[in-house]
Structure formats: C-alpha cells, structure tokens
Amino acid sequence: MKRLLVIVISLGLLFLLAGGAVADWTYTVQRGDTLQAIAQRFGVSLGNLRQRNGLWTDSLRIGQRITIPTGTAATSTGGWTYTVRRGDTLYTISQRVGVPVNTLRSVNGLASNTLRIGQRLTIPTGGTAAATTAGGGSRAGVDTYMLARLIHAEAEAEPYIGKVAVGAVVLNRIESPLFPNTLAGVLYQPHAFETVTNGRIYTTPSNEAVRAARDAVNGWDPSGGALYFFNPGKVVSSWVWTRTIVNRIGKHVFAI
Numbered sequence: 001m002k003r004l005l006v007i008v009i010s011l012g013l014l015f016l017l018a019g020g021a022v023a024d025w026t027y028t029v030q031r032g033d034t035l036q037a038i039a040q041r042f043g044v045s046l047g048n049l050r051q052r053n054g055l056w057t058d059s060l061r062i063g064q065r066i067t068i069p070t071g072t073a074a075t076s077t078g079g080w081t082y083t084v085r086r087g088d089t090l091y092t093i094s095q096r097v098g099v100p101v102n103t104l105r106s107v108n109g110l111a112s113n114t115l116r117i118g119q120r121l122t123i124p125t126g127g128t129a130a131a132t133t134a135g136g137g138s139r140a141g142v143d144t145y146m147l148a149r150l151i152h153a154e155a156e157a158e159p160y161i162g163k164v165a166v167g168a169v170v171l172n173r174i175e176s177p178l179f180p181n182t183l184a185g186v187l188y189q190p191h192a193f194e195t196v197t198n199g200r201i202y203t204t205p206s207n208e209a210v211r212a213a214r215d216a217v218n219g220w221d222p223s224g225g226a227l228y229f230f231n232p233g234k235v236v237s238s239w240v241w242t243r244t245i246v247n248r249i250g251k252h253v254f255a256i
Contacts, residue, residue: 027232029064030241038066068232082224083246084119099123123222142171142183145205148213150187152205153195154229155252162250163209165223167216169254172227179227223247226254 027038035058039046049055052067060066082093090113094101101113107122115121147167155166173179173186180186187196195201205213223229224246231251243255 027066027068029060029062029066030238031062033060033062034058035060035066038068044068082121082123084115084117084121085246086117088115088117089113090115093121142174142217144213144217145210146183146187147171147216148205148210149201149203150193150195151212151216152209153200153203154193155250156206156209158250158252160208160212161222162252163212164215164220165226165247165249165252165254166229167213168221168223169226169229171216172221172223172225176227222249223254226256228255229253230255 029038035049035055036046038044039049049066049068050058084093090101090104090110094104104110104121104123105113147170150170151163151167155163158166170183170186174181174183180189187193187201191197193201226246228240228243229252230240232253233251240255245253245255247254
C-alpha cells in the first residue's frame, strides 16, 4: 500500500511539473473524437497527451476537457514548426516564411531538398528576411496601421511571432479567391472577426503590433499559409474543426 501511494504521489508530481513547463490550453471533446485523433490533430504524441491529462486509458466522454500541451510549438532554436503539405517544396516554403533555403536545410539537417507530406520542419525565427509574395507584391498597398489595429485586438497577449501570424492570415485572405481582395473587405466581412464587431479593433495598437504588421506585409508568414486562426480555449463554432490545422503558436491554432 505504501509503495502504491509513493507511485501515485510521484506520478502526480510528474504531471504537475510537466504542466508548469509549458503554456497549455484546453480542448473540449466532441462526438466522434478519440485520443489518437486529438493527438494527431494537434501534433502532440499520444503518450504526452495521456501524461499531461493523467489518463490511464484512451476512453473519452463528450464534453470532457483535455489539456493540450503547447510548449513544443516553439523549438529550442527559437523557431516554430511547419508541417509539409501536398505540393510544398523547400523553395516555396522558404519564400512563404522568408527564410533562405540553405538556412532551412541547415536547421533541419537536410541533405537534399526532398520533402515528404507530413514532415515537420523547424522554421527559425532569429531574424526575419522579407519574402517576396507569390502575388508579385500585392501587399504593397496594404494599410499597415489598420492591420496593426486588428493584430493588437486579436493577439495582444500573444508572443510576437503569434502577432505576425495573425497579420499573415489576414493578408493570405486578401490573396485568396475565397475572400474579399482588399484589407477593408477582409476585416469588415460579416462575422469574420469578433473584435471588429465589438469595436476593439479601434483601440490604438501597440508598437509591437505595428512592427508585426510590417513584418507580415513584408512577407513573413509564421502561420504556414493559414486562412483561419482561433483560440480553442474559447467557445468556437464546430465548423472550425473541419479545417486542416497547419500550426500552433501561443494560444492560437492556425488552419487552412
């Protein structure tokens, strides 16, 4: 009995220490979810997910709240993780994120430019070389101050890279045929951004938000080409879970 108690206490401490090491957020289990599917959706190992939540089995119930560890989203090199999608090449990824091909190869230990779908690449964030957009500079006329207002309203408490990512999502929408092709059109599209609806967008942006807007306009896209972002710790439409998640930064999930 004593030995069992020691094991239980030790495991409890392990979970506690693991929880203090990362900034986590919470996912609410929905119909059809499995622990394996949740782990794959958020790029977390099944063992890590079990350990973080103290689960002894894979059984879940609808409405159960699962802690998703996000401390692995940024690497020890000060980077973030991008998951290779169909059609990606090392060159197109380098152009999208504003990092030279040689740097990507060096950071990821790649002997060639060959990639496989699902491969995870570390994108270094130390320094942000501006990338040329596929649209041939279609971002040049974007009002960076208005973009900064949206970034500040949506991502004030997020890390800098997360602010840039939010700005990049807005710009990706401008360049996508699925959305209006102007900044104003994207921002004021009905029900697109809660902070536009509630007026928070008119708050004066921080200097960091302004810098993030400039970095996004100059081509840095830490979102991984995302068209959507959301905080799964808040109430969101079930529709967002039908999108393919491409990255996680801070408390935001980015999807296409």
